[in-house]
Each structure stands twice: as structure tokens, then as C-alpha cells.
Amino acid sequence: MPSSVEPVLDPLFSTPITERKLVLEARDLRRTFTSGSRLNPTRVSAVDGVSLQLHAGETLGIVGESGCGKSTLARMLVGLERPDGGSLTYHGTDVTRARRSDRRLLRTGVQMIFQDPYTSLDPRMSVGDIIAEPMAATRSASPAARRERVAELLGLVGLAPDMMSRYPHQFSGGQRQRIGIARALALDPDVLVCDEAVSALDVSVQAQVINLLGELQRRLGVAIMFIAHDLSVVRHIADNVAVMYLGRIAEQGGTETVYGSPAHPYTQALLSATPSHSRADRGKLARRRILSGEPPSPVNPPTGCRFNPRCWLATDECRTTQPPLREIAVASPTVAADLGLRPVGESRVVACHHAEKALQEAALVG
Amino acid sequence: MDIRETTAVDEVAALRVRDLSVTFTGGGREVRAVRGIDLDVAKGEFVALLGESGSGKSVTARAIMGLTDEFTRVDAAELRVSGVDIQALGENERRMMRGERMSLVLQDALSALNPVMTIGNQIGELFRVHRGSTRKQARASAVELLGLVGIPAPAKRVDDYPHQFSGGMRQRILIAMAIALEPEMLIADEPTTALDVTVQAQILDLLGSLRDQLGMGILLITHDLGVVMEVADRLAVMYAGRIVERGDADTVLDHPAHPYTEALLRSVPEAGIRGRDLMTIPGSPPSPAQTPPGCSFNPRCHMAIDICRTVRPPLVDVADGRASACHRSEELLHALVS
Ligand SMILES: Nc1ncnc2c1ncn2[C@@H]1O[C@H](COP(=O)(O)OP(=O)(O)OP(=O)(O)O)[C@@H](O)[C@H]1O
Ligand SMILES: Nc1ncnc2c1ncn2[C@@H]1O[C@H](COP(=O)(O)OP(=O)(O)OP(=O)(O)O)[C@@H](O)[C@H]1O
Ligand code: SF4
Ligand code: SF4
Ligand SMILES: [Mg+2]
Ligand SMILES: [Mg+2]
Numbered sequence: 001m002p003s004s005v006e007p008v009l010d011p012l013f014s015t016p017i018t019e020r021k022l023v024l025e026a027r028d029l030r031r032t033f034t035s036g037s038r039l040n041p042t043r044v045s046a047v048d049g050v051s052l053q054l055h056a057g058e059t060l061g062i063v064g065e066s067g068c069g070k071s072t073l074a075r076m077l078v079g080l081e082r083p084d085g086g087s088l089t090y091h092g093t094d095v096t097r098a099r100r101s102d103r104r105l106l107r108t109g110v111q112m113i114f115q116d117p118y119t120s121l122d123p124r125m126s127v128g129d130i131i132a133e134p135m136a137a138t139r140s141a142s143p144a145a146r147r148e149r150v151a152e153l154l155g156l157v158g159l160a161p162d163m164m165s166r167y168p169h170q171f172s173g174g175q176r177q178r179i180g181i182a183r184a185l186a187l188d189p190d191v192l193v194c195d196e197a198v199s200a201l202d203v204s205v206q207a208q209v210i211n212l213l214g215e216l217q218r219r220l221g222v223a224i225m226f227i228a229h230d231l232s233v234v235r236h237i238a239d240n241v242a243v244m245y246l247g248r249i250a251e252q253g254g255t256e257t258v259y260g261s262p263a264h265p266y267t268q269a270l271l272s273a274t275p276s277h278s279r280a281d282r283g284k285l286a287r288r289r290i291l292s293g294e295p296p297s298p299v300n301p302p303t304g305c306r307f308n309p310r311c312w313l314a315t316d317e318c319r320t321t322q323p324p325l326r327e328i329a330v331a332s333p334t335v336a337a338d339l340g341l342r343p344v345g346e347s348r349v350v351a352c353h354h355a356e357k358a359l360q361e362a363a364l365v366g
Numbered sequence: 367m368d369i370r371e372t373t374a375v376d377e378v379a380a381l382r383v384r385d386l387s388v389t390f391t392g393g394g395r396e397v398r399a400v401r402g403i404d405l406d407v408a409k410g411e412f413v414a415l416l417g418e419s420g421s422g423k424s425v426t427a428r429a430i431m432g433l434t435d436e437f438t439r440v441d442a443a444e445l446r447v448s449g450v451d452i453q454a455l456g457e458n459e460r461r462m463m464r465g466e467r468m469s470l471v472l473q474d475a476l477s478a479l480n481p482v483m484t485i486g487n488q489i490g491e492l493f494r495v496h497r498g499s500t501r502k503q504a505r506a507s508a509v510e511l512l513g514l515v516g517i518p519a520p521a522k523r524v525d526d527y528p529h530q531f532s533g534g535m536r537q538r539i540l541i542a543m544a545i546a547l548e549p550e551m552l553i554a555d556e557p558t559t560a561l562d563v564t565v566q567a568q569i570l571d572l573l574g575s576l577r578d579q580l581g582m583g584i585l586l587i588t589h590d591l592g593v594v595m596e597v598a599d600r601l602a603v604m605y606a607g608r609i610v611e612r613g614d615a616d617t618v619l620d621h622p623a624h625p626y627t628e629a630l631l632r633s634v635p636e637a638g639i640r641g642r643d644l645m646t647i648p649g650s651p652p653s654p655a656q657t658p659p660g661c662s663f664n665p666r667c668h669m670a671i672d673i674c675r676t677v678r679p680p681l682v683d684v685a686d687g688r689a690s691a692c693h694r695s696e697e698l699l700h701a702l703v704s
């Protein structure tokens with residue numbers, strides 16, 4: 001990987017991520033919703049025991065199928081949704097059941113870019129007021145300085161400063177998404193949770209926003225959690241990646257390790273589905289491995305490993321025992337090489353009883 | 367007037383638009399967001415409408431559907447869906463036409479759904495109003511449709527409200543509602559932006575089979591080139607309210623004849639360049655209130671020459687079945703071919 005040999009001058013970025021300052025830590029977060037009619041309620045287990053750490057200057061990518069709990073996790077991290085269980089620590093302070101003062105801490109330091117650019121913007125407020133809102137709420141900067149900052153932020157996301165006085169409904173989908181991004185950046189947060197932050201943007205504007213996030217990170221050391229369904233975008237920007245399946249983390253580790261040699265059967269299936277941007281591969285989307293079985297449902301999720309009804313490696317153990325996240329046991333360096341594992345910097349955990357077998361089979365096929 | 371009567375001939379286009387302009391008149395000065403575009407979608411054809419954020423794609427879609435407010439002026443020489451002259455219809459007829467014969471998947475999934483009505487009732491209502499179904503039949507149809515768009519455990523989720531679904535699920539619920547009555551013309555505005563590849567493939571397959579089985583014409587608005595490559599028969603590229611290139615999808619993607627299309631194709635992120643800055647098109651898209659004179663793309667175009675700053679290039683045929691609006695299309699095409 002060529003980027004590792006490039007000289008890195010910034011002291012923050014010359015330290016390995018895990019030795020950098022721990023900014024946000026989630027332990028065993030859980031959230032279950034009750035839905036359906038009152039007579040016949042349904043329980044939806046949206047997030048079930050997710051732990052993760054975010055360090056200064058790190059980008060953690062979160063990928064997984066629609067409905068697997070990504071937004072619910074994100075909302076818990078920024079304090080918008082209360083977890084049913086587990087804990088959340090921000091700069092060493094427990095903010096799980098945040099009292100007022102702690103929540104203010106979260107509000108200035110942790111910002112979120114929402115998946116839905118329409119409903120997250122107040123239709124009655126001008127765009128200038130929307131972007132200035134975090135500054136006004138925390139009483140940072142004078143009104144004049146705020147206006148100036150708003151103009152600067154609009155420019156950063158590729159919108160003309162004179163759009164400040166307009167209202168959300170007068171903007172296109174991608175423009176609204178960028179308004180949300182500008183608002184999230186207003187206070188120079190140290191954690192930025194991006195929930196599908198670039199999905200409504202065309203490739204060129206998308207590239208512009210991704211470059212902006214990268215630059216911001218280099219300059220300010222922001223920790224970014226980047227949720228996206230676009231696997232190539234995540235690969236491009238994330239240092240580490242967590243793959244979610246039905247409310248749990250299936251696999252987590254360095255981006256190149258996970259993409260290069262996925263060890264969880266679900267990650268393998270997910271990656272095999274990446275569409276190609278070449279016309280020659282047309283139709284591949286339909287031909288590739290489509291996971292068999294019912295679409296996964298967080299209503300009455302399967303026991304044991306939640307992936308078992310769709311997994312081609314499932315055994316009895318998988319149907320009864322939930323696999324914990326663990327490192328892969330590799331006997332020797334030769335075995336590691338056979339499995340296509342990279343010798344150095346190998347850091348990844350997998351929640352699968354048969355990860356070694358999955359890895360070996362993939363190595364044989366590939 | 368029975369709206370079905372006018373479709374006597376079999377081979378009428380699913381959509382035919384000529385010289386469509388949309389102007390916003392609110393807020394003092396007029397803003398022309400769409401400027402004289404032509405669009406055709408044949409029966410059973412999948413046409414993609416591509417373009418930068420803010421180029422006028424959604425405004426075009428809403429204008430065709432007649433979903434505009436009092437501050438919006440729509441002018442068109444011709445606007446026909448399955449042969450029916452939309453402009454001649456009254457508001458009631460147009461409403462019946464929507465859903466029944468033409469439908470739109472709106473870009474904003476949540477705001478398009480009624481927050482205080484269960485999903486089952488919202489979908490079911492379509493069947494009750496347009497098909498006279500009983501409550502029970504309507505509910506069964508709703509469950510079936512939800513399953514079709516890949517909502518897990520549909521029978522258990524049918525009584526949930528919109529906010530109880532994830533972003534991608536809401537998008538699929540909108541798709542379910544748009545195809546419920548099997549319209550002849552479907553406009554889908556970014557229908558798969560919130561969807562992961564597996565679900566996306568499922569939705570595209572579903573649209574593809576509706577096209578094949580019912581001869582539905584589909585106009586797919588998207589910025590996702592992967593999707594375009596996957597399904598489009600033809601495509602049109604918009605820039606600053608105008609169509610700047612159009613033609614057969616394979617041809618245009620292989621050899622774009624407009625510098626904007628070319629730049630768009632170059633900014634796709636690819637594996638292997640991790641951490642590096644991505645290619646972007648310099649500058650930002652012009653606001654419709656102040657488009658530059660000459661070619662709208664000229665301040666950002668690496669091929670711009672003097673004439674580009676004064677004379678607007680018309681959309682003209684550059685080869686069989688394809689057109690481009692650029693003074694230097696010929697050069698661009700030949701440079702790429704050689
Ligand atoms: N308020 C709620 N009430 C009931 N169920 C909910 C609620 N919010 C989310 N859910 C359910 O929790 C599950 C996870 O939803 P979430 O929005 O976290 O998914 P996601 O991974 O963000 O999906 P997407 O990629 O489609 O946005 C879904 O089944 C959803 O229906
Ligand atoms: N109600 C309105 N009043 C004034 N201007 C508007 C209004 N609605 C849209 N516009 C402007 O018209 C232009 C085209 O908007 P449109 O929503 O069609 O863009 P789009 O191509 O769909 O972009 P995106 O890909 O971001 O959704 C934008 O510059 C937008 O700001
Ligand atoms: S634990 Fe079993 S069911 Fe789950 S992914 Fe591994 S092999 Fe498949
Ligand atoms: S007309 Fe000129 S400015 Fe416009 S796209 Fe062509 S070369 Fe570029
Ligand atoms: Mg989500
Ligand atoms: Mg739009």
C-alpha cells in the first residue's frame with residue numbers, strides 16, 4: 001500500500017490509530033423497538049450488543065444491509081436515541097443516561113449528518129439560520145461572525161453564499177444534503193457521524209464532499225463514523241470498517257484486511273455483490289450470489305448466529321450458540337499466507353464459529 | 367372524458383415531452399430551473415436521466431406529473447403520457463391519471479408518506495380508491511407488495527407507521543406504492559439512493575420485469591452511474607436546466623460526446639486509490655438564477671474556447687441516434703475513438 005511509505009508529518013497521523021486519543025466508546029449498546037398494533041405488538045431488535053471505539057483522526061466505516069440497524073446505532077452515538085442497554089463514553093465521561101450538562105457536551109462535540117436531508121431541515125427556517133443553529137444554540141460567535149461562517153461553510157460544500165436567505169423546499173435533494181453537512185461542520189466537531197451523507201450526491205459533488213471531509217480530518221483530527229451502502233466509497237475513505245448484520249457486528253477490522261480477505265460469510269456475500277462501474281460487466285448485478293432465504297428480519301431474529309438461515313456454512317452450533325467477536329486463530333505464518341492474510345497490521349475480529357473455514361474456502365475459490 | 371379512450375393507437379410513446387420549461391416565480395425574481403427540454407420514453411423502455419445535483423431533474427419530474435405549486439410556471443409545447451395530453455386535463459382527471467396510468471417515486475421518501483397513517487392503510491387506499499377493493503383485499507395486496515420490494519416479515523410490519531421503518535425501507539415503500547396500480551409510465555426519482563447493492567439489484571430486477579411484462583415505460587432519475595450502466599437502454603444528461611447529451615446508453619458511456627458527461631464518468635471512486643483525493647469537476651454548478659452566457663458549462667470546461675463564452679451550443683445530432691450540445695463534440699468524439 002503506497003500511502004504507508006509516504007512521509008507523514010502531522011504527529012497525530014504518525015501514531016497508530018489505537019494509540020491515539022480515544023474519543024468515543026460504545027460498549028454493548030442495545031435497542032429494541034415495539035411496533036405493530038397495540039393488541040398484537042411486535043418487537044424489533046434493531047441493535048443488539050454493539051461495541052466500538054472511535055479515535056481522534058480515525059474514520060470508521062459502517063456497512064450492512066438496509067434495516068440492519070446502522071441509523072439506530074448512529075442515533076444512539078449522538079445522544080438522539082436512548083439505548084436500552086450498554087454504555088457510551090465520550091472523552092472518558094459516561095454519557096449513556098446523559099444528564100443535561102453531559103448532553104451539552106455531546107451536542108457541541110458530536111455532530112450528525114442525517115440520512116434524510118428533507119425531514120432533518122426545519123422548513124420554516126432559512127438556510128442561513130439552519131446552518132447557524134448549532135452556533136446559536138451554544139452561543140458561540142456573534143451574529144455577524146456567524147453569518148460570515150455560514151457563508152464560508154456554504155462555499156465549502158459547493159453552494160453559493162447568496163442561497164443563505166432561501167428556504168429548504170427551494171433546494172434540490174443533493175443541495176439539501178449539503179446544507180445538512182454544512183450545519184454539522186459549523187462547530188468544528190471532534191466526532192462526526194455521517195449517515196449516508198453523500199448518497200444523494202452525484203459523483204462529482206460526492207467527491208468534493210469526501211475530499212472536504214478528508215481535509216477537515218487532516219486539519220482538525222476529527223473522528224468520523226461513516227455509514228454508507230456504497231462499498232467503494234467506504235473503502236476509499238475508511239481506516240477501519242465494521243460490517244453489521246441484523247443489529248450485530250459481524251466483522252470489524254482494517255479496511256484493506258476486511259475488503260481484501262473477508263472472513264465472515266456475510267461479508268463475503270456482501271462484497272461479491274459490489275456492482276462494477278464498467279458497462280462490460282452489465283447484468284452481473286443480477287447474476288452474482290444473491291443470498292438465499294427470506295430477507296433478514298429483526299422481528300423475531302434467528303437464535304444463535306443471526307446469519308444462520310442464509311449461511312452456506314451453518315452447522316448445529318450456529319443455530320444455538322451466538323458466536324462472539326474473536327480474532328482468527330491462525331496456526332502458523334505459512335497457514336496465514338495460504339489464507340491470503342497479510343502478515344503485518346493484521347487486526348480484525350469476526351463473529352463466526354467457522355471463520356477459518358470461510359476464509360480458506362474463499363482463498364480456494366478466489 | 368375517459369382518459370383511456372385517447373390511447374387508440376398501440377405504438378404511442380409512454381412519454382413525450384417537447385420544449386418543457388419550468389420557472390419559479392416566488393421570491394421576487396424569476397428562476398428558470400428547466401429550459402426547453404425534450405424527452406421521449408417508448409413503451410417498455412428504460413431511460414436514465416443523469417445530471418449534477420441541482421441541474422433540474424426533480425423539477426422536470428414534478429412538472430410532468432403536474433405536481434407544482436402556485437409559484438411555479440410550467441410551459442411546454444407538448445406533454446403526453448401514453449398519448450394523453452396532460453396539459454388539457456383538469457385537476458381531477460390529472461389526479462386520477464396519477465397512480466392509475468403514470469406515477470412518480472418522489473426523491474424524499476419520508477415527506478412523501480403520511481406520518482399518521484399506517485403503511486398498510488396508505489398502500490391499501492390505492493386499491494380501495496382506484497380498484498374498489500374491500501378493506502381485506504386491500505390489506506392483502508399491501509402485504510404482497512411489501513414482500514415484493516423486500517420488506518422482511520411484511521405481514522407483521524404492515525400496521526407500522528412510516529417513522530418505524532429504516533431509510534431504505536421507506537424508499538422501497540414508495541416504490542411499492544408507485545407500481546401498485548401498474549401504470550404505463552413510471553418516473554422514479556433516485557429510487558435506490560438509500561439502498562445497499564443487494565436490495566438495489568432486487569428493485570432494479572423488479573422494475574425490469576414490470577417493464578418486460580407490462581411494457582411500462584420507465585424514466586429513472588439517478589446520479590448513480592453503476593445503476594445506469596446496469597439497466598438503462600438510453601440516457602439523457604442534464605446540466606443547468608438543459609439536456610446536454612442524449613443517446614443510446616452503451617454508446618454514450620463508452621464515448622461521451624460532451625465534456626460534462628466525460629468529466630462525470632471520470633469522477634467515479636474506484637478501489638485502489640484509497641485515501642487519495644478523488645477527481646472532481648472544478649468549480650460548482652451554476653445556480654439557475656445566474657447561468658453563464660454561452661455554454662453553461664464553459665467556466666468549468668477544460669475544452670472551452672472563445673465561442674463557448676458567447677454562443678450557446680444547441681443540442682444537435684452528432685451521430686445516429688445521439689445528440690450533444692457542445693461546440694467541440696466532433697473533436698471530442700474523434701479524439702476518443704482514435
Ligand atoms: N422508531 C422505531 N420504531 C420501530 N422500529 C424501528 C424504529 N426505528 C427503527 N426501527 C426498525 O429498526 C430496524 C433498523 O432500522 P435502522 O433505521 O437503524 O436501519 P438502517 O441500517 O439505518 O437501514 P437503512 O440502510 O435502510 O437506512 C428496522 O427494522 C426498522 O424498521
Ligand atoms: N421551489 C423552488 N423555488 C426556487 N428554486 C427551486 C425550487 N425548487 C428547486 N429549485 C432550484 O431548481 C434547481 C433544480 O432543482 P432540482 O430539484 O430539479 O435538482 P435535481 O437535478 O433534482 O438535483 P438533485 O440531484 O440534487 O436532487 C436547483 O438549483 C434548485 O435550487
Ligand atoms: S457462525 Fe455459522 S451461521 Fe454464522 S456466519 Fe459463521 S458459519 Fe455462518
Ligand atoms: S461548448 Fe465549449 S464550454 Fe461547452 S462543453 Fe463544449 S467545449 Fe466545453
Ligand atoms: Mg439508515
Ligand atoms: Mg432531485
